[in-house]
Amino acid sequence: xxxxxxxxxxxxxxxxxxxxxxxxxxxxxxxxxxxxxxxxxxxxxxxxxxxxxxxxxxxxxxxxxxxxxxxxxxxxxxxxxxxxxxxxxxxxxxxxxxxxxxxxxxxxxxxxxxxxxxxxxxxxxxxxxxxxxxxxxxxxxxx
Numbered sequence: 001x002x003x004x005x006x007x008x009x010x011x012x013x014x015x016x017x018x019x020x021x022x023x024x025x026x027x028x029x030x031x032x033x034x035x036x037x038x039x040x041x042x043x044x045x046x047x048x049x050x051x052x053x054x055x056x057x058x059x060x061x062x063x064x065x066x067x068x069x070x071x072x073x074x075x076x077x078x079x080x081x082x083x084x085x086x087x088x089x090x091x092x093x094x095x096x097x098x099x100x101x102x103x104x105x106x107x108x109x110x111x112x113x114x115x116x117x118x119x120x121x122x123x124x125x126x127x128x129x130x131x132x133x134x135x136x137x138x139x140x141x142x143x
Contacts, residue, residue, distance in 0.1 A: 041096045049101075053070070085130050
């Protein structure tokens with residue numbers, strides 16, 4: 001009987017933890033771009049030039065949205081996907097603004113896979129490229 005109570009308690013705790021994490025993720029996504037989050041949002045720079053569309057987001061190891069994946073055309077038949085720190089974007093509804101030129105996007109450091117973006121060095125390099133302090137560093141946690 002004691003084992004059953006212990007297992008039932010663990011199941012309840014895990015279920016509650018999952019529900020809280022899911023709720024927090026949904027709330028974060030709504031804050032950054034509506035109910036579906038920023039996915040599908042058009043991105044422009046401060047000059048109003050079209051930079052592309054957010055096609056995905058990448059969660060950090062702690063479950064926080066760390067990057068938006070921006071897809072844009074580099075030629076008539078070639079698209080490029082780059083990672084943009086979420087903090088570099090200003091989003092309302094399905095429209096986002098990024099303080100970057102097309103040239104800056106073209107020279108952004110490439111990443112091999114979205115899994116690489118969970119590596120602190122790769123992720124930190126992308127954050128710093130866009131002038132954003134990585135949130136997992138000491139300076140980033142003071143905000």
